[in-house]
Amino acid sequence: xxxxxxxxxxxxxxxxxxAGAAAVAVAPGVFLHSVAESAPRxxxxxSKVRWGMLIDTSKCADGCxxxxxxxxxxxxxxxxxxxxxxxxxxxxQQRSKWIRKVKVRDNLTGRVTGMPVMCQHCxxxxxxxxxxxxxxxxxxxxxxxxxxxxxxxxxxxxxACPYKARSFIHEVVEVKLTSAPRGKGCVESCNFxxxxxxxxxxxxxxxxxxxxDGHAAxxxxxxxxxxxxxxxxxxxxxxxxxxxxxxxxxxxxxxxx
Amino acid sequence: xKKVQFSEWGIPSPRYWGLLAFLAAVAGIGxxxxxxxxxxxxxxxxxxxxxxxxxxxxxAVFLIVAASGALNVASVGSVFGKKLYKPxxxxxxxxxxxxxxxGLMVLVLDLGRPDRLIVAMTYYNFxxxxxxxxxxxxxxxxxxxxxxxxMKERTMSAYSKPVGVFAFVWRLxxxxxxxxxxGFLVAREAYNSALLAPMFIVxxxxxxxxxxxxxxxxxxxxxxxxxxxVVLFRLKNLLGVxxxxxxxxxxxxxxxxxxxxxxxxxxxxxxxxGGIYTAAFWLGHTIVGVVMPLxxxxxxxxxxxxxxxxxxxxxxxxxxxxxxxxxxxxxxxxPMSLFPGKTIIESGFYDGVNGxxxxxxxxxxEVLLGLGGVAAAxxxxxxxxxxxxxxxxxxxxxxxxxxxxxxxxxx
Numbered sequence: 262x263x264x265x266x267x268x269x270x271x272x273x274x275x276x277x278x279x280a281g282a283a284a285v286a287v288a289p290g291v292f293l294h295s296v297a298e299s300a301p302r303x304x305x306x307x308s309k310v311r312w313g314m315l316i317d318t319s320k321c322a323d324g325c326x327x328x329x330x331x332x333x334x335x336x337x338x339x340x341x342x343x344x345x346x347x348x349x350x351x352x353x354q355q356r357s358k359w360i361r362k363v364k365v366r367d368n369l370t371g372r373v374t375g376m377p378v379m380c381q382h383c384x385x386x387x388x389x390x391x392x393x394x395x396x397x398x399x400x401x402x403x404x405x406x407x408x409x410x411x412x413x414x415x416x417x418x419x420x421a422c423p424y425k426a427r428s429f430i431h432e433v434v435e436v437k438l439t440s441a442p443r444g445k446g447c448v449e450s451c452n453f454x455x456x457x458x459x460x461x462x463x464x465x466x467x468x469x470x471x472x473x474d475g476h477a478a479x480x481x482x483x484x485x486x487x488x489x490x491x492x493x494x495x496x497x498x499x500x501x502x503x504x505x506x507x508x509x510x511x512x513x514x515x516x517x518x
Numbered sequence: 519x520k521k522v523q524f525s526e527w528g529i530p531s532p533r534y535w536g537l538l539a540f541l542a543a544v545a546g547i548g549x550x551x552x553x554x555x556x557x558x559x560x561x562x563x564x565x566x567x568x569x570x571x572x573x574x575x576x577x578a579v580f581l582i583v584a585a586s587g588a589l590n591v592a593s594v595g596s597v598f599g600k601k602l603y604k605p606x607x608x609x610x611x612x613x614x615x616x617x618x619x620x621g622l623m624v625l626v627l628d629l630g631r632p633d634r635l636i637v638a639m640t641y642y643n644f645x646x647x648x649x650x651x652x653x654x655x656x657x658x659x660x661x662x663x664x665x666x667x668x669m670k671e672r673t674m675s676a677y678s679k680p681v682g683v684f685a686f687v688w689r690l691x692x693x694x695x696x697x698x699x700x701g702f703l704v705a706r707e708a709y710n711s712a713l714l715a716p717m718f719i720v721x722x723x724x725x726x727x728x729x730x731x732x733x734x735x736x737x738x739x740x741x742x743x744x745x746x747x748v749v750l751f752r753l754k755n756l757l758g759v760x761x762x763x764x765x766x767x768x769x770x771x772x773x774x775x776x777x778x779x780x781x782x783x784x785x786x787x788x789x790x791x792g793g794i795y796t797a798a799f800w801l802g803h804t805i806v807g808v809v810m811p812l813x814x815x816x817x818x819x820x821x822x823x824x825x826x827x828x829x830x831x832x833x834x835x836x837x838x839x840x841x842x843x844x845x846x847x848x849x850x851x852x853p854m855s856l857f858p859g860k861t862i863i864e865s866g867f868y869d870g871v872n873g874x875x876x877x878x879x880x881x882x883x884e885v886l887l888g889l890g891g892v893a894a895a896x897x898x899x900x901x902x903x904x905x906x907x908x909x910x911x912x913x914x915x916x917x918x919x920x921x922x923x924x925x926x927x928x929x
Contacts, residue, residue: 329866344561354566354868354877361866365857373863378856387705393648394641411637414630416570417648423705425854425869429570429630431561445559446630503856507704 302459311403312453313484313512314465315494318376320478323364328377328479331470332360335454337438344432357428357443359451360467374518377467377479380405380426380451381503382512388418388427397448403512406452414446423504426450453481453512484512522605522917524907527900529740534904541897548890551883552627560630563884568868568876569850574628576842577888580725581621581895582655582696583718584838586689587726587760589614589662591753592669593689596682602752602918606734607682608908611666613730613899614689615659620895622655624887647698654692661685670907693719700845707784708849713774717767721838723760728834731757733896735828737903738913746915747822754827758815761834765808768841780858783873787852788844792875795848798840807837851875 333339336359343352360379366372386405388397396412399405407418419427427450430443437443440456454465468479482491500514527534555562565572592610595603626632642649665685668678697718703709731753738745772789775781788799811830813820820826853870856862862869868876903909910917 326866344558347561351561351566354568355561358567358867361869362864363856363862363866363869364864365860366863367860369859374860375864378867378869387703389643391646391648391702392643393646393652394637395643396641411634411641412631413634413638415638415648416630417646417699419567419570420850421703421705423854424856425568425867428567429560429565431565432559446556448630504858 306400306402306404306459308401308403309485310483311485311512312382312458313403313482313491313495313514314382314453314468315480315491315498315500315514315516316376317478317480317498317516318374319517320476321375321377322474322476322478323375325474325476326362327470327474327476328467329358329360329362331466332379332451335466336441337436337443340436340438341432341443342435347432355429355431357430357449359426359428359449376515376518378424378426378503379467379513380422381424381509382451382453384510384512386509387421387423387507391417391421393417400455402458404453404455404458405450406455407447407449409442409444409447409449412447414448416448418448422450423507423509522913523911524605524608524909525911526905526907527737527741527903527909533740534900537900538897541893541900544893545890545897548624548887548893549627551886551890552632555883555887556627556632562881564879564881565884566868566876566878569847569878571846571850572628572878573843573847573880573884574624574887574891575846576839577891578621578625578628579696579846580839580842581617581624581891583693583722583842584725584729585614585617585621585722586658586693586696587722587724588617588730589685589689590723590726591730592665593682593686594756596679597686602749605910605913605918606730606749606753608666608669608906609734609737609903610730611662611669612902612906612908613733614662614726615666616895616898616902617726617729618655618659619898620891620893623894624891627887647695647702651692651695651699654688654695658685658688658692661688689722690719693722700849706849706852706854707775707781708845708852711771711774713767713771714845717764717771720760720763720767721841724757724764724834725838727753727757727760728831728838732828732831732835733899735824737909741909743909744912744914744917746913746918748915748919749913750824750827751822754815754821754830757831757834758812761808761811761815765804765812768803780855783855784852787875788848792848792852795844795851795875798844798848802840803837803844805837806833807841811837847878851878 338357338359341356360377362375363378364373364375382403382405384403386399389399389405393415394411394413396408397418398408414429416429419429427448429448430445433445434443443449454462457464463482465481468481471477471479480491480494482489484492484495486492495514498516500516501518502511502514563572589610591603592607594600595607626635638652661681662685665681668674668681694715697715700709701711701714735745772785775785788795790796811833814826814830815821852875853873856869861873862871865871870876
């Protein structure tokens with residue numbers, strides 16, 4: 262994984278010019294290197310695929326936060342730095358979190374259930390409806406995410422999200438991953454590890470971590486493909502959405518909730 | 519009714535420039551506060567991922583709502599044909615533009631990326647009520663400026679009424695839009711109500727009229743212009759009706775929520791358990807914003823005193839800010855019902871564990887930015903009345919009273 266350090270503009274310009282000079286120096290039509298993966302990534306995503314997830318709360322272990330830690334590492338959330346002078350408690354309420362563990366108790370029966378909650382990747386996402394610039398968008402393959410180039414930081418999507426799944430970047434970002442760029446003043450949330458999906462991957466970091474720890478509570482895949490493990494599990498077990506009455510047709514489903 | 523003459527605000531220059539310097543300083547401090555927040559990021563504010571709109575939004579929405587309400591005085595004159603209000607119209611239009619300028623300034627400077635304002639102007643998602651509001655605000659500005667032109671330019675006076683009607687309809691749409699920014703949020707218990715749009719409209723009438731009366735009294739007194747009881751008491755009574763209307767909508771809002779079982783927790787939060795938000799409702803909205811002003815306005819003795827009337831206007835404004843604080847911040851602090859029928863007992867993201875509301879305390883830069891917006895609005899107003907002949911030379915009863923002239927039959 263590449264880490265982007267604070268940009269040194271002078272150095273960047275120098276390297277750019279040097280690369281240009283090198284390209285010129287080589288014979289016409291011969292390039293020093295080519296971007297091998299550019300061809301498949303140039304194809305737009307289609308609605309033939311809908312990425313989705315089934316979370317089996319009965320397998321979600323109490324006290325385990327493997328999915329949260331894996332997400333933090335995968336998306337560079339662990340690289341966020343508490344601004345100097347900020348208290349720990351304030352920072353914890355302001356730092357970006359894409360996935361969190363939630364434990365609920367049934368008011369009638371007292372039954373306790375634990376589960377990870379993240380962006381639910383709605384088919385009809387309220388965050389997309391309210392975004393004034395269209396920065397908050399849903400891809401044809403069901404991934405809901407933010408175009409960081411046109412997000413103006415109004416935070417209306419955070420007001421509208423029924424799952425409180427989004428975070429605002431409150432601080433100056435010094436270090437970030439190239440796969441998860443991040444900047445002060447924009448909103449972000451779980452994007453189903455979209456950088457993996459766009460490079461041929463078919464799993465998310467949270468799913469991998471959960472499986473590695475032996476729980477396998479998270480199943481991810483293409484829910485349009487009837488033969489995918491997640492589709493088969495959804496067909497076999499009962500499942501529900503969080504806040505189903507809103508009829509958002511979420512991509513994330515829960516079993517035994 | 520005699521012909522009303524208009525003239526520029528003629529207070530002595532040192533006093534005028536002193537006033538401008540003071541307002542510019544407050545607005546400038548607000549600008550510096552915005553720069554500070556922009557430079558460091560929003561971590562220096564009281565806002566968080568739980569309460570995402572803070573004190574700047576309280577001021578911004580208050581000013582925007584008040585802006586459309588300030589135009590009301592002009593509308594009564596041209597839309598409803600009340601001649602008494604006609605001389606009051608230019609100041610009404612100016613105040614509307616000024617308050618909107620101040621409110622939008624605060625709103626934009628609180629964005630995470632205020633430098634991307636051009637993006638907000640060039641990329642539109644037409645399903646977003648927020649995007650519609652951008653069009654409604656800029657449109658309002660243009661229409662009111664044109665409305666002012668028709669009022670002041672003799673050759674255009676024939677257009678004043680139709681433009682006034684259009685401006686009135688537009689301002690209703692604007693406040694409907696502002697109320698709907700909250701009303702369209704299905705996710706949160708405090709919002710998700712069609713009542714918010716009409717409630718915002720009647721609140722705009724109240725806030726805008728209160729600000730109008732205060733500015734009118736101040737501008738006239740400072741310039742030794744005569745403001746008769748007929749005009750003032752008419753405006754005061756109008757304010758009383760609007761404040762009562764605001765209270766009515768708040769009552770219906772709570773009664774509706776009381777009827778809907780799933781909203782009982784929210785009503786209990788506002789009326790009983792919400793701490794600062796409960797105080798904002800009872801002390802701020804109800805006592806300061808409604809009961810005391812109504813008591814003064816309709817009191818046989820106090821209601822005749824300019825000092826008390828000014829006080830009542832000030833209370834409506836303070837109560838209005840408390841109401842906005844309750845709606846905007848209280849609405850976010852109240853925990854969203856993620857799992858109906860269940861209690862969240864642990865969460866890594868402050869999801870209202872055991873029903874606890876989200877924490878928020880306003881920070882100094884947020885308050886300064888908000889006050890900066892108020893100062894900017896007043897600055898525009900003061901410059902406007904100084905440069906343009908928007909103030910009637912006299913509103914003494916003998917000049918303004920319709921009963922003294924040929925229009926008496928209309929009343």
